[in-house]
Amino acid sequence: MAGAIYKTTDAVDFVIVGSGAAGGVLAKELSTNGFRVVVLEQGPRMNPGEFKHDEYWAFQRNSLTNNWKDQPNTFRKTAQDKAEKKPAVWYGRVVGGGSVHFTSNYWRFHEVDFKEVSMKGGVPGTGVVDWPISYADLEPYYTKAEWELGVSGLAGSSPFDPPRTKPYPLPPMPLKSSGVLMERAAKKLGWHAFPAPLAIISQNYNNRPACMHCGFCEAFGCEYGAKSSTLATTIPIAEATGRCEIRSDSYVSQIETNAQGRVTGVVYFDKNKKEQRQKAKAVVVCANGAETPRLLLMSKSQKFPDGLANSNGLVGKYLMFDSGAMSGGVFEHPLNDFKSVHVNRVIHDFYEIDPKHGVYGGGGLDGRFDMYPVGFANGGFGADMPRWGSEFKKNLKWFPRMMYVLSHNTVFPVESNTISLDDNVKDAWGLPVIRVTYKNHAETDKTIAFMQAREMELLDAAGALQKWKMPSWDSFSVHLLGTCRMGNDPKQSVVNSDHRTHDVPNLFLCDGSSLVTSGRNQPTETIQALAFRAGDRITALAKRGEV
Amino acid sequence: MDQHSRRIFLSRLVTGAGAALALSAFPDYAAAHDHVAKAKNGERKFTSLTPEEAKELEAVCDRIIPSDDEGPGAKEAGAIFFIDYVLTHYEPDSHAKIRNALSDYAKDASPKLFSELAAEQQIEILTKHEKTEEFDLIRSYTIFGFVGDPSYGGNRDDMGWKYIGFENPGMFFPPFGYYDAEVLNANKKDGE
Numbered sequence: 001m002a003g004a005i006y007k008t009t010d011a012v013d014f015v016i017v018g019s020g021a022a023g024g025v026l027a028k029e030l031s032t033n034g035f036r037v038v039v040l041e042q043g044p045r046m047n048p049g050e051f052k053h054d055e056y057w058a059f060q061r062n063s064l065t066n067n068w069k070d071q072p073n074t075f076r077k078t079a080q081d082k083a084e085k086k087p088a089v090w091y092g093r094v095v096g097g098g099s100v101h102f103t104s105n106y107w108r109f110h111e112v113d114f115k116e117v118s119m120k121g122g123v124p125g126t127g128v129v130d131w132p133i134s135y136a137d138l139e140p141y142y143t144k145a146e147w148e149l150g151v152s153g154l155a156g157s158s159p160f161d162p163p164r165t166k167p168y169p170l171p172p173m174p175l176k177s178s179g180v181l182m183e184r185a186a187k188k189l190g191w192h193a194f195p196a197p198l199a200i201i202s203q204n205y206n207n208r209p210a211c212m213h214c215g216f217c218e219a220f221g222c223e224y225g226a227k228s229s230t231l232a233t234t235i236p237i238a239e240a241t242g243r244c245e246i247r248s249d250s251y252v253s254q255i256e257t258n259a260q261g262r263v264t265g266v267v268y269f270d271k272n273k274k275e276q277r278q279k280a281k282a283v284v285v286c287a288n289g290a291e292t293p294r295l296l297l298m299s300k301s302q303k304f305p306d307g308l309a310n311s312n313g314l315v316g317k318y319l320m321f322d323s324g325a326m327s328g329g330v331f332e333h334p335l336n337d338f339k340s341v342h343v344n345r346v347i348h349d350f351y352e353i354d355p356k357h358g359v360y361g362g363g364g365l366d367g368r369f370d371m372y373p374v375g376f377a378n379g380g381f382g383a384d385m386p387r388w389g390s391e392f393k394k395n396l397k398w399f400p401r402m403m404y405v406l407s408h409n410t411v412f413p414v415e416s417n418t419i420s421l422d423d424n425v426k427d428a429w430g431l432p433v434i435r436v437t438y439k440n441h442a443e444t445d446k447t448i449a450f451m452q453a454r455e456m457e458l459l460d461a462a463g464a465l466q467k468w469k470m471p472s473w474d475s476f477s478v479h480l481l482g483t484c485r486m487g488n489d490p491k492q493s494v495v496n497s498d499h500r501t502h503d504v505p506n507l508f509l510c511d512g513s514s515l516v517t518s519g520r521n522q523p524t525e526t527i528q529a530l531a532f533r534a535g536d537r538i539t540a541l542a543k544r545g546e547v
Numbered sequence: 548m549d550q551h552s553r554r555i556f557l558s559r560l561v562t563g564a565g566a567a568l569a570l571s572a573f574p575d576y577a578a579a580h581d582h583v584a585k586a587k588n589g590e591r592k593f594t595s596l597t598p599e600e601a602k603e604l605e606a607v608c609d610r611i612i613p614s615d616d617e618g619p620g621a622k623e624a625g626a627i628f629f630i631d632y633v634l635t636h637y638e639p640d641s642h643a644k645i646r647n648a649l650s651d652y653a654k655d656a657s658p659k660l661f662s663e664l665a666a667e668q669q670i671e672i673l674t675k676h677e678k679t680e681e682f683d684l685i686r687s688y689t690i691f692g693f694v695g696d697p698s699y700g701g702n703r704d705d706m707g708w709k710y711i712g713f714e715n716p717g718m719f720f721p722p723f724g725y726y727d728a729e730v731l732n733a734n735k736k737d738g739e
Contacts, residue, residue, distance in 0.1 A: 053715055054696035061637060175731070177724030212718035223717075333725035338713055340723055373694035373713050378687055388611040388677070388686055389670065393620065396612075396694075400712040400724070 003239030003246055004036070008278045012036040013542070015266055015280035017252045017295065020097020021524055022511040022531040023286030024230020025145075028237045029535025030284075031244035035542065038278055039238075040250040040268055042066075042291075043093035046100075048232070051221035055374040058219045064101045066093045070428040075475060077439045083422055088436040089290045090478050094221075095248050096231025098288065098478075099524070103218040103342050103370060104199040104227055105408075106151050107522035108142045108529075110162045111135040112352060112362075116517055123360050123443050126412040127318050131516040132488045132497040135162055141529035149228040149528065150205045153197030160192070160348040170202045173211065177335035178403045179344035182367040185461035186347055193345040196366060199228040199524070200341055208232060213340035218370040250276075253431055255283055255299040255308055255507065263507045269429050282506040282547050284499075284538070286531070289319065289480030289512035290434050293419045296484070296509075298431065309501035309509070312491050315484055316420050318413035320518040322479035323440050324363070325452035325472050326406045328380060329464030334400040337369030344368075350454060351520060353447070361410025361447040363520045365454060367462075368404050376402070382468030404470075405458050407451035411518040412441040413482050440474040448472050479523055484513035498537040499530070506547050510534040591625070591700075595634035595642055601627055603649050604685070606662035610669050611689040618710045626692025629701025633688070641684060648681035 006012055013035035016023045023039060031037045046064075057063050066089075074083035092098035112119050114131040122128050143166045145151075155167035172195030179195070186193035200217065203210045211226040225232040238244035249271035256264050256277070265279040285292045293316035297307040307315055337344075347365040371380050377396055386392040422435035440448075452469055459467040487493025490502035499510045510531050512523055519526060541547050593601050605627045614620035621627075634642050652661045655672045664672075676682050692701030694711060702708060708715065722728035 052696070053717070054698065056633070056691055056695055056699060060633075060691075174721040174723075175727045176721075177726035180726040180730050213720065213723070214717050215715075215719065334712065335726060336712075336724035339719040340721075373708060373711060374690050377690040377694055377711075388673070388689075390613050390615055390617070393612050393615070394617055396711045397617070 003244050004242055006036070006038050006245050008276050011265070011279035011281055012038050013280070014038075014282050014284055015040060015278055016284045016286055017266065018042075018097060018286040018288065018291070018511065019095050019230065019235065019246060020092055020286065020288065020511070021099040021102075021230065021527045023284075024096060024099060024234045024238075025528055025531035026284055026286060026510060026535055027230075027244050027246070028234035029532060030539065031238045031241040033535070033539045035243065035539075037238070037244040038280070039244065039246045040252050040266065040278065041095050041097070041246065041248045042251045043095065043097075043248065045095040045246070045248040046221065048221060048223045048225055051223045053214070053216045053220065055372050058101075059375075062093075064092060064094045064219075064221060065090055072425055072427065072433050074422045074425055074433060074435045076435070076437050077475075079416060079437055083435050083437075085425060086475075088438070088476055089434060089480055090476070091288045091290065091480065095246055096221075096229045096235065099229040100221045100227075100231055101219050102199075102524055105343055105366070105522050106146070106153070106197045106199040106525045107346075107364070107408075107520070108162060108164075109135065109138075109519040109526050110160070110351060113517055113519040114138075120360070123412060123441075126441050126443065127415050128412055128517060129487070129492070132486055138526070138529050138533060139163070139165060141532040142525060144532045145525060145528045148532075149199055149233045150201045150208065151197060151199050151228065152202040154195045157194035158192060158346070158348050160351050168197065170205060172196070173198060173200065173202050173341050173344065174213075176337055176340055176344040178337045178367040178369060181331065181335070181403060181462040182345035182347070182458070184463075185458050188461045189457065191347050191349040193347050196341075196343040196346045198341055198343065201226050201228060206233070211341065215338050215340060216372075217342050251429060252287070252295060253298060253429065255285070255295065257299075257301055257303060257308065257504070259303070261303055261504060263504055273429060282508070282542070284508040284510060284534075286509075286511045289483045289515075290419050290436075292509055292511055292513040293483040294421065294434050297421050304503075309484070309494055309503045309507060311503050312494075314492070314494050316418045317415050318482040318485055319417040319419055319436070319438060320411045320413055320479075320481040320515070321417075321438060321440070321474055321477035322408075322521050323411050323444060323448060323472060323474045323477075324407045324409055324521065325448045325455060326404055326470040327452060327455035327459055327467060328382070328402060328404045328470060329459035329462065329467035330398040331401045331403065331462070331464060335369070335403055336400050337403060338372070338400070342368050342370040347458070350451065353450060357450060359446050359450045360443050361412070363407045363409025363447065363451045364522070365405050365407050365451065365458060368406055369402055371402075371404070373399065383471055385468065403459070403462070403464075405455040407448065407455060408521040409447050409451050410444065411521055412444050413485075413517065414441050419483050438474060445472075479512065479521060481512045481515045481518055481523055484509045485516050486514045487516065498541065499534040500541070508534065508538055591628055593631045595639070596627070596631045600646065600649060601631065603653070603661050604630065604645060606669065607649075607652065607673065607685055608689040608692065610666065610673055611686050612693050613666075619706050621689050621693050623703070624693045624701055624706045625703040626689050626701045629692030629695060629699045630688045632700045633691075644681050644684055648676070648679070648685060651676060651681075
């Protein structure tokens with residue numbers, strides 16, 4: 001796809017750092033609005049024909065993601081602990097970013113996710129606050145995301161859904177066996193299972209072919225282009241404007257500023273690890289909830305000694321992980337749920353858990369089989385089940401008869417959960433690596449335990465012959481949220497509701513880092529709706545000469 | 548992808564507005580799937596493991612996923628060739644870890660070789676070491692070599708996939724499984 005080609009000395013209107021869920025959308029919005037845009041993506045550009053159905057390729061070689069050999073992380077539970085070298089964050093590192101390899105669950109946040117404190121009272125000891133915008137402010141952009149990108153689902157099928165102005169553009173994906181079991185179990189329990197909204201097209205749409213049910217969604221790229229990644233949707237439109245250049249293999253190490261405290265461009269390493277400088281009139285960072293704060297913290301200068309946009313010290317704080325619970329069950333007959341998309345039915349009856357249970361947050365449950373053969377054999381069983389030998393081998397035959405239930409739930413923001421720089425460990429480019437400090441708040445763990453109990457009830461009601469709980473997790477995450485939160489008060493937040501940093505007028509941040517709360521931890525649609533909205537806001541500011 | 552699937556894929560596309568676009572990507576798609584078929588055959592030689600290491604390691608793999616009445620195991624699937632391949636091409640650093648593990652097991656087996664012991668004795672030794680990082684690594688490699696992508700030399704003739712009931716043709720059509728077929732058939736009857 002031929003886009004524009006700019007010289008590094010040419011001060012383009014916008015440099016966008018990152019081409020993922022948010023960056024890919026902003027590339028399209030800003031370039032179609034007439035601006036000259038350079039998108040710098042750490043990872044390579046891949047042709048969908050290069051995407052493989054190969055677990056070693058996806059998980060060991062990290063062909064679509066960051067690999068910890070070149071870019072290690074360090075991890076500690078609290079600031080008092082010593083950070084150890086250990087994989088802690090995993091993100092898309094390819095043109096299209098995480099939108100290339102995500103499972104494609106596509107949930108809107110609900111009203112309560114934006115107004116936790118005013119509607120529910122908040123939780124002492126956490127950093128939960130209201131967003132500066134409401135569901136109503138974002139609703140037009142949820143709709144826009146669904147229609148521009150291509151989302152399959154059935155409007156009105158969940159009684160708990162927030163109001164929407166338009167149905168989904170595409171009908172839900174075909175029924176799967178896990179969907180049947182979820183519906184039967186929900187009916188028994190008085191719950192409501194509904195077709196999973198997915199950013200995968202169930203019919204041909206916008207010159208893209210419908211899903212062929214190959215079964216390789218999560219952690220893989222779609223070779224048909226049926227997954228509505230930014231690579232398949234917005235990026236080609238941005239390039240077709242002739243005003244947008246997607247520059248891959250470009251790893252940004254610093255945002256540069258002048259004496260007036262304005263951004264002038266970025267420094268990045270090109271494919272040959274040679275340092276380059278791209279000039280820009282403004283910069284939009286969409287590098288994800290871990291890399292965005294890292295880049296700001298690396299962009300220290302005399303004027304910004306603690307990093308860029310960090311005068312209040314909040315950059316990197318309030319990190320929220322995707323901690324949840326998962327339980328598995330084996331059934332009498334083959335579900336063959338390795339075929340087609342990974343999630344078929346969702347249940348939102350516990351989106352807001354009744355306070356009488358003593359649990360504050362809430363969550364959704366989905367029935368899924370997102371384990372491929374190796375993943376299932378390696379990590380599909382409960383902690384006390386055989387891991388090798390003849391019994392283990394016998395259990396491998398359960399593969400086609402498996403269904404898991406996964407909860408996506410509230411994860412509370414806590415100030416001491418952070419992304420910071422680890423100056424003791426350098427990556428292959430000599431840059432300080434991401435140091436993660438993370439421990440779930442006790443209320444998060446309570447919510448997770450509540451949700452896991454519902455998972456086991458559901459598997460039981462669905463007729464599982466045998467079921468088990470999987471261990472929960474809070475030291476590794478693929479959803480990276482909250483680290484440059486949005487707010488009206490410059491003392492309490494990093495960006496305002498236009499995604500402009502409080503400290504630097506021509507620096508914008510838009511990705512998972514902007515999120516104030518985790519919602520129920522299905523963040524992609526909200527990240528993309530925010531990106532469409534940010535496109536409008538930034539365009540309006542730029543056209544008024546206010547950037 | 549097989550000829551039948553290819554035909555269905557193409558016939559679906561010509562009805563869609565996106566046919567031209569998708570067809571332009573199609574040769575790559577076919578190539579990605581065809582290379583798997585090619586890699587399955589070919590000569591079997593070790594390029595990292597010594598023959599002695601390979602023999603001892605394969606005996607360990609055979610305990611992790613044994614060949615038994617349930618079906619073929621890591622041995623028949625050629626898991627050892629997967630391990631040799633990734634040690635050569637992707638993870639040379641793991642070779643030392645494997646050597647360490649084999650030397651630990653050899654000490655416990657001495658004066659015999661680990662591979663010479665009866666299954667029960669081998670299980671006893673591995674049980675003693677099952678909580679180590681090295682055992683985890685060998686276990687994970689054995690699994691990859693049994694049910695991983697066949698292009699690395701393991702999972703010979705899709706043997707592991709056939710055993711667990713997995714297929715990878717690149718496309719499927721509903722009904723997918725027993726329970727959705729049940730619903731679709733019931734709906735069909737209602738319609739009659």
